[in-house]
Structure formats: structure tokens, C-alpha cells
Amino acid sequence: MPRAIISPSVLASDFGQLSAECKRMIKGGAEWLHMDVMDGHFVPNITMGAPVLSCVHKGVPDIFMDCHMMVAQPEKWVDDIADAGGSLYCFHIEATSDAVSLINAIHARNMKAGVAISPDTPSTAITDEIGAVADMLLVMTVYPGRGGQKFLQRCVPKVAELRARFPEKDIEVDGGVGPKTIDVCADAGSNVIVAGTAIFNAPNPEDVITSLKTTVNTAQARFSK
Numbered sequence: 001m002p003r004a005i006i007s008p009s010v011l012a013s014d015f016g017q018l019s020a021e022c023k024r025m026i027k028g029g030a031e032w033l034h035m036d037v038m039d040g041h042f043v044p045n046i047t048m049g050a051p052v053l054s055c056v057h058k059g060v061p062d063i064f065m066d067c068h069m070m071v072a073q074p075e076k077w078v079d080d081i082a083d084a085g086g087s088l089y090c091f092h093i094e095a096t097s098d099a100v101s102l103i104n105a106i107h108a109r110n111m112k113a114g115v116a117i118s119p120d121t122p123s124t125a126i127t128d129e130i131g132a133v134a135d136m137l138l139v140m141t142v143y144p145g146r147g148g149q150k151f152l153q154r155c156v157p158k159v160a161e162l163r164a165r166f167p168e169k170d171i172e173v174d175g176g177v178g179p180k181t182i183d184v185c186a187d188a189g190s191n192v193i194v195a196g197t198a199i200f201n202a203p204n205p206e207d208v209i210t211s212l213k214t215t216v217n218t219a220q221a222r223f224s225k
Helices: 015-027 050-059 074-083 099-108 128-133 153-165 182-188 205-223
Strands: 005-008 033-038 065-070 088-092 112-117 136-140 170-174 192-195
Touching (some): 005 205, 015 033, 033 050, 050 074, 065 074, 065 112, 088 136, 099 128, 112 128
Parallel strands (some): 005 192, 065 088, 088 112, 112 136, 136 170
């Protein structure tokens, strides 16, 4: 049974105090930190790249950086992100024509490999072959590229379809996820939860992290029966 992992989205943090914000989340019980890397091509926004990740890694050496690569040529950035201290490199299936080779390249740099699908991409785009070699599968529940969008309920069945095929795989949801939307995500089978404003803007982030984790663990216990 995959365990609950909470990955606060750094996009919702105070970028002027990035390392301190990451430490605050880890202290509150977060195991991963979700780093949204946008290139202005695959998505219209530009956020952070390898130099910023490298600075965070220096400031927080034991951080697990869950790097969500919203980039047009994901093959191009594997080495830079690995050198910056990235722990997991999650690329979009829509941005590559050879996902398996890319996963192999990511593994060769000692990073975990994730495969993401956008709201309009069916879960079947992640074939059995791709899913078998990936370490994590990410179902976007908003359109990639900007924060603060509304959770798209229609994406949830994709989580269930992937969980049925990959019972032991880490399955992540990202976009509009928080205390009000966690139940449907957990019940569908997601165990890695990305949440931004719901955690960073909470008076007590540790309470939100604990609550999200408990919901996921309760749902996962039902899957294992």
C-alpha cells in the first residue's frame, strides 16, 4: 500500500524567503516540496529553474525536491535539475515522444522519474510500459501553468483508472487540492498530495498536512482490504 506523502507547492510560498519557507513546511510534516518549473513555452508562465533549485538545496540540504517540469523539451533539463539537487523529475507526457528513454535518462542521474498528464489527456496515454518504469504518475486537476485555478472533478476518474492498473505506484494529484477536495482524490487512489495555498496560507500548516495525510491513509487502508 503506497503511503501518504504531502508535497506543498512552493509556488504558493513567499519567494523572498524560499529556503525558510521550505524549512517551515518540513518542520510541519511535509516530506516532499513540489517545485513547479515553467519555461514560458510548454506553459505561458516562467517560474524557477535550476539556479533557484540549487540555492534551495544548499539552504536545505536534506530536502526532497519533487520537480514538476512544465517544459517543452524535458530531455534538455535532466542534467541541470540533477546537478541542482532534484530528487524527482516529473515531465509531461504531452511534451515528449519517447517517455521510456527519458525515464531511463532520469534514472541514470539517480533521480526518481514521474510522468504527468494534463486535464485533457486521457490516463491511457500512460501505457502499461511507461507506467511500469516510472516511479510516480501525476494527474493534473487544473491546467498547468498558473496557480489559483478551480479543482477539476472530471480528472478524478483518471486517478482511479491508474490506481487499478498500478496498485503499488505513487500517484500524485496537483491543482486545487485542499481540505475540501482531498476526499475525492484519496478515494480515487491518489497517495501523493500537492497543495499550495491550502497549506502555505493556513494559520497552522502542520494541522492541514496532518489532516491531508490522515485522509489519504484512511482511503489507502480501504484499497488494501
